Amino acid sequence: MNRRLHAVAVALLGSLGVSYATWATPPDSSPVIVIQNATILTVTKGTIERGSILIKDGKIAEVGPSVKAPKDATVIDAEGKFVTPGIIDCHSHIAIDGSVNEGSISVSSIANTAEVLNSDDIDIYRDLAGGVTTANILHGSANSIGGQTVVIKLRWGQPAAKLPFAGALPGIKFALGENPKRSNFSVPGQPKRYPATRMGVEETIRAAFTEARDYKNAWDAYNKKVSAGDKTAQPPRRDLRLDPLVEVLEGKRYVHSHCYREDEILMLLRVAKEFGFKVRTLQHVLEGYKVADELAAAGVGASTFSDWWAYKVEAYDAIPYNAALMTRRGVVVSINSDDAEEATHLNQEAAKSMKFGGLSHDEALKLVTINPAIQLGIDKRVGSIEVGKDADLVIYDRDPLSAYAVVQKTLIDGRVLFDRDQDVAGRAALEKEKKDLIAKEKAAAKKSEEKKGEHGKKPDEKKPEENAKPPASDDAKDSVNGGAQ
Amino acid sequence: MHRATLVAAACFLAGLTAAAQTPQAATTYAITHAKIFTLAGSTIDDGTLVIKDGKIAAVGASVEVPAGAQVIDGKGLQVYPGFFDSVTQMGLSEISAVSSTVDSSETGNFNPDVVAATAVSPSSEHIPVTRASGITEVLAVPASGGFDSSGSRAVLGGQASAFSLAGWTMDDMQIKRSVAMTINFPTVQTRSFDVATFSRRERPYAEAKQEYEKNLNELTDWMDRARHYAQAIGHGGPSDFERDVKLEALAPVVRGQLPVLVFADRARDIRNAVEFCDKQKLKMILAGGSEAYKVKELLRSKNIPVILRPVLTLPTEEDDPYDRLLSQPAELAQAGVKFAIGSFDNSFARRLGQNAANAAAHGLSQDDALKAVTLYPAQILGLSDQVGTLETGKLANVIITNGDPLELTTELKYLFIKGQLTSTDNRHKRLFEKYSNRPKP
Numbered sequence: 001m002n003r004r005l006h007a008v009a010v011a012l013l014g015s016l017g018v019s020y021a022t023w024a025t026p027p028d029s030s031p032v033i034v035i036q037n038a039t040i041l042t043v044t045k046g047t048i049e050r051g052s053i054l055i056k057d058g059k060i061a062e063v064g065p066s067v068k069a070p071k072d073a074t075v076i077d078a079e080g081k082f083v084t085p086g087i088i089d090c091h092s093h094i095a096i097d098g099s100v101n102e103g104s105i106s107v108s109s110i111a112n113t114a115e116v117l118n119s120d121d122i123d124i125y126r127d128l129a130g131g132v133t134t135a136n137i138l139h140g141s142a143n144s145i146g147g148q149t150v151v152i153k154l155r156w157g158q159p160a161a162k163l164p165f166a167g168a169l170p171g172i173k174f175a176l177g178e179n180p181k182r183s184n185f186s187v188p189g190q191p192k193r194y195p196a197t198r199m200g201v202e203e204t205i206r207a208a209f210t211e212a213r214d215y216k217n218a219w220d221a222y223n224k225k226v227s228a229g230d231k232t233a234q235p236p237r238r239d240l241r242l243d244p245l246v247e248v249l250e251g252k253r254y255v256h257s258h259c260y261r262e263d264e265i266l267m268l269l270r271v272a273k274e275f276g277f278k279v280r281t282l283q284h285v286l287e288g289y290k291v292a293d294e295l296a297a298a299g300v301g302a303s304t305f306s307d308w309w310a311y312k313v314e315a316y317d318a319i320p321y322n323a324a325l326m327t328r329r330g331v332v333v334s335i336n337s338d339d340a341e342e343a344t345h346l347n348q349e350a351a352k353s354m355k356f357g358g359l360s361h362d363e364a365l366k367l368v369t370i371n372p373a374i375q376l377g378i379d380k381r382v383g384s385i386e387v388g389k390d391a392d393l394v395i396y397d398r399d400p401l402s403a404y405a406v407v408q409k410t411l412i413d414g415r416v417l418f419d420r421d422q423d424v425a426g427r428a429a430l431e432k433e434k435k436d437l438i439a440k441e442k443a444a445a446k447k448s449e450e451k452k453g454e455h456g457k458k459p460d461e462k463k464p465e466e467n468a469k470p471p472a473s474d475d476a477k478d479s480v481n482g483g484a485q
Numbered sequence: 486m487h488r489a490t491l492v493a494a495a496c497f498l499a500g501l502t503a504a505a506q507t508p509q510a511a512t513t514y515a516i517t518h519a520k521i522f523t524l525a526g527s528t529i530d531d532g533t534l535v536i537k538d539g540k541i542a543a544v545g546a547s548v549e550v551p552a553g554a555q556v557i558d559g560k561g562l563q564v565y566p567g568f569f570d571s572v573t574q575m576g577l578s579e580i581s582a583v584s585s586t587v588d589s590s591e592t593g594n595f596n597p598d599v600v601a602a603t604a605v606s607p608s609s610e611h612i613p614v615t616r617a618s619g620i621t622e623v624l625a626v627p628a629s630g631g632f633d634s635s636g637s638r639a640v641l642g643g644q645a646s647a648f649s650l651a652g653w654t655m656d657d658m659q660i661k662r663s664v665a666m667t668i669n670f671p672t673v674q675t676r677s678f679d680v681a682t683f684s685r686r687e688r689p690y691a692e693a694k695q696e697y698e699k700n701l702n703e704l705t706d707w708m709d710r711a712r713h714y715a716q717a718i719g720h721g722g723p724s725d726f727e728r729d730v731k732l733e734a735l736a737p738v739v740r741g742q743l744p745v746l747v748f749a750d751r752a753r754d755i756r757n758a759v760e761f762c763d764k765q766k767l768k769m770i771l772a773g774g775s776e777a778y779k780v781k782e783l784l785r786s787k788n789i790p791v792i793l794r795p796v797l798t799l800p801t802e803e804d805d806p807y808d809r810l811l812s813q814p815a816e817l818a819q820a821g822v823k824f825a826i827g828s829f830d831n832s833f834a835r836r837l838g839q840n841a842a843n844a845a846a847h848g849l850s851q852d853d854a855l856k857a858v859t860l861y862p863a864q865i866l867g868l869s870d871q872v873g874t875l876e877t878g879k880l881a882n883v884i885i886t887n888g889d890p891l892e893l894t895t896e897l898k899y900l901f902i903k904g905q906l907t908s909t910d911n912r913h914k915r916l917f918e919k920y921s922n923r924p925k926p
Binding site: 122125178289290292293308309310311313316319325340341344345348351352354401403404406423424427434 | 579580581582583610611614797798799803804806807808831832833835836838839842843845846847891892893894895896912913914916917920921923925926
C-alpha cells in the first residue's frame with residue numbers, strides 16, 4: 001500500500017518541478033540588468049577582462065569595460081566569474097512528449113516534434129542548469145527521411161507554445177546508415193522494413209524527392225493557371241508527407257541528417273545536388289574528418305560528439321579529433337549532446353577539442369555557441385555576446401572550458417531562468433513540501449484503506465518506486481536498440 | 486656528480502616511437518625535478534622518482550639517480566599514480582552492438598565460475614585508447630552492463646579481474662585474476678525496456694515481486710550450498726566427493742576471502758543487499774550506488790565501501806536536485822563513507838578523470854577526487870599493496886602530466902605501465918594523423 005501511495009505522491013510531485021521557476025521574472029516584464037566585473041567571453045569579439053553587460057528588453061544593449069546603466073537596473077556582480085553566450089545544442093531530444101521515433105515507415109515526414117513539445121520535461125531545467133539556452137529538437141533516426149524538427153529556447157516555466165525560437169527555420173531529420181536500415185534492431189514477427197542497406201537508403205531518399213518534385217511541379221502549374229485567371233484549374237491533392245519535402249526544395253526547411261560513414265555522407269551530398277537542395281547540417285558525422293574537404297566545399301555544417309565511439313560498427317572509426325580536424329579544413333563544426341545528460345556539460349565536451357586536435361580556446365567555445373547558431377541560421381540573434389543580440393547568457397564560476405566550471409546563472413531573453421544559489425536555497429522548502437504532500441496522501445490513503453477494510457477488501461498493490469528507465473534518448477543507446485535519433 | 490646516463494630530451498623523444506614498436510627489456514628510469522603527488526603523505530615539490538624492474542624503486546626529494554638510469558627531466562611536470570578504473574568491461578567488449586565482439590555477459594543467472602581475465606582481449610583497441618587518458622589499470626567486471634549494453638545481467642555474474650593496460654598477453658597484464666565476485670542484486674522491477682522490440686514493458690507488481698523473491702531465494706540457496714561445499718572440502722571431503730566448479734568458485738566468497746561486488750542503485754536495494762551480505766557474512770563492496778547518500782549512515786556503520794557510477798549522470802527522480810549525483814561524493818566523504826568513482830564502461834572509460842573533477846567542482850576535496858580514481862579503488866579492491874600510490878615497491882604504473890590530470894585539457898607527457906615507458910599512440914591518434922595528411926582532393 002505504501003508503495004502505491006509513494007507512487008501517487010511522486011506523480012503529484014512531478015508537477016512541483018514547475019515551482020523551480022517561480023523565482024523567474026514574470027514573462028511579461030523585461031528587467032534591466034547589468035552584469036558587472038565579469039570576464040566576458042564574447043566569442044566573436046574577443047575577451048573583455050572585468051567588463052559589463054547591459055541588458056534591456058531582453059536584448060544585449062551594451063557590452064564593454066563599463067556601461068551606462070540606469071539607476072534602477074538590477075545588478076549582478078560577477079566578480080571573478082565568466083560570462084559566455086548561452087550554449088546551443090544542435091541535437092537534442094528533450095521536451096518531446098513520448099517517443100522520438102515514428103519508426104513504422106521509412107519516410108515519416110508527416111511527424112513533427114513541434115507538435116509534441118512538453119514544457120514540463122524536467123530535462124529542460126536540467127539542461128538550462130548546464131547553460132543550454134537553445135536546442136534543436138530532432139525527430140529520431142529510424143527513418144531515411146524522418147520527422148520535422150523545431151528549434152526551441154529553454155524557457156523553463158513557460159507553456160509549450162512559448163518554447164519555439166521565433167524566426168528560426170524549421171527542419172527535417174534525415175538518417176543514414178545502421179539506424180534507418182535497422183541493422184541492430186528487429187521486431188520479432190514483423191517483416192524487415194525497406195531499406196535494409198545503404199543502397200536502399202539512397203533510393204528511399206531519391207524516390208521521395210522524385211515524388212516531391214513532381215508534386216511541386218503540379219502545384220506550380222496549378223498556381224500558374226490560377227494567377228493567369230484560369231477559374232477551372234483543379235488544385236492537386238494535398239500530400240502532408242510531401243509538403244515538408246517541397247519546403248526543403250524551396251529552401252524553407254533545413255535538412256539535419258544523421259550520418260556516420262564517409263560513403264553515406266558523400267551519397268547524401270550527391271542526392272541533394274541532384275535535386276537542388278542543400279543539406280544544412282550533418283549530425284554525428286563521426287567520419288566527417290575523412291571527407292572534411294568535401295564537407296567544406298559543400299558548405300554543410302557538421303554537428304558531432306566529443307568523444308563517443310565503438311558503440312556500433314559505424315562508430316568504430318570515430319575519433320575525438322573529429323571536431324578539430326573538420327574545423328581546420330574549413331567546416332563549421334558544433335558539438336552536440338543527443339542526450340539530456342550530455343547537454344548539461346557541453347562546455348566541457350567542447351574543451352576536449354583543445355586537447356584532441358589543438359583548437360584554440362576561442363575555437364573550442366565556438367563549437368557550442370556561434371557555430372551551432374550559424375548551423376541553425378540564428379546567428380544574427382544568438383551565439384555571441386554582441387549588442388542587439390538576445391540576452392541569452394551563462395555565468396560560470398570559472399573558465400567554462402574546465403571540468404571544474406559550474407554554471408551559476410543562465411539567462412534567456414534577459415531573464416534569469418536558472419540561479420544556482422536560489423536553486424540550492426530552495427531545496428529545503430521543496431523537500432518539506434514533498435514530505436507534507438506524502439504525509440497528506442498517506443493520511444488520505446489510510447482513511448480510504450480503513451473504509452475498504454470495513455468491506456473486507458484489500459487495496460491493489462502496484463507500481464513500486466523501482467522502475468527500469470529506458471535508455472536515455474541518445475543516438476547510440478537508441479540506435480542499437482532500434483534507431484532513435 | 487652522478488654517473489647516470491643523461492639522455493637529451495630530443496633523443497629521448499625520438500626513442501619513444503621505437504619503444505612503441507619494439508619490445509623493451511626492463512630499464513631503470515629516473516624522473517627528476519618533478520612535482521610528485523605520491524598520494525601517500527605530502528606532495529614533493531622537486532623530487533625524483535626511480536623506476537626499476539617494473540616497480541617504484543625510490544621516491545623522494547633527495548633520491549640518488551641510479552647508475553645507468555634513463556633520466557626524464559620532469560621540470561614543470563607533475564607525477565601521479567596512474568588512474569585505476571574500478572568498474573569496466575575493458576577487453577571484454579569491442580563494439581557493443583556487435584554481439585560477436587562482446588564477451589561481457591554470460592547467459593544464465595548464476596555463473597560464479599566465469600572469470601573476466603579469461604576473455605580479455607589484450608589487443609582490444611580500447612586498451613591503448615584508455616591508457617592514453619591516464620588510466621593505467623582497470624577492473625574488468627563480468628555482467629556489469631555498460632553504455633548501450635543489451636546483455637543480460639546475471640545475478641551471480643562471475644569474477645572480476647584487475648589488470649594493467651599494457652602487455653603482450655593477459656599473463657603480462659594481470660594484477661589479480663580474481664578480485665571480486667559480481668552480484669547484480671535482485672530488485673523489484675515492474676518497468677523494463679525491451680531491446681528486441683524497442684519498447685517499454687510493464688508488468689504487475691506481484692509478478693515483479695515474485696521474480697525478485699525467486700532470484701533472492703536462489704541466491705541464498707547458492708550461498709548456503711557453497712557454504713556446505715566449502716565445509717566439506719575444508720575437511721578433505723569423502724573419497725567420492727564430487728567436485729562442482731560453480732560451488733568451488735563460491736567457496737572463497739562464503740569464507741569471506743573474496744569480496745562481493747554488489748550492483749545496486751536504489752536505497753531499498755542497497756539496504757536489502759547489506760542485509761543479505763550481513764546474514765551471509767560476505768565482504769561487500771557496493772557498486773553503482775546512485776542513492777547511496779540515502780543510506781550513508783548504514784554504509785559507514787557497516788564499513789561498506791562504494792564504487793560510484795559516473796557523477797555525470799542524471800538524477801534518478803524527477804524532483805531530485807539537478808546535481809544530485811554530482812554532489813553525492815562530497816556528501817559521502819563528509820559522512821565518512823569510503824568510495825571510488827568508476828566509469829562503469831568501456832568506450833567512455835576515458836571520462837574517468839572528468840567525472841572525478843566534476844565531483845570536485847561540487848564540493849569534494851581535490852585530494853579525495855584524485856584518490857577516488859587512484860588510491861581508493863586500490864584499497865577497496867584489496868590491491869593497494871600493488872597500485873594506487875607512488876610508494877617504493879609498488880607497480881610502476883605512473884603518469885607524468887603538464888598539469889592537473891583530472892582537467893580536460895591537461896596532456897599526458899609520459900606513461901609508465903609496469904615500469905615500461907608506454908606509448909600513448911592509439912587507433913584514434915593514428916586515424917587523426919592519417920586523415921590530417923589527406924591531400925586536398
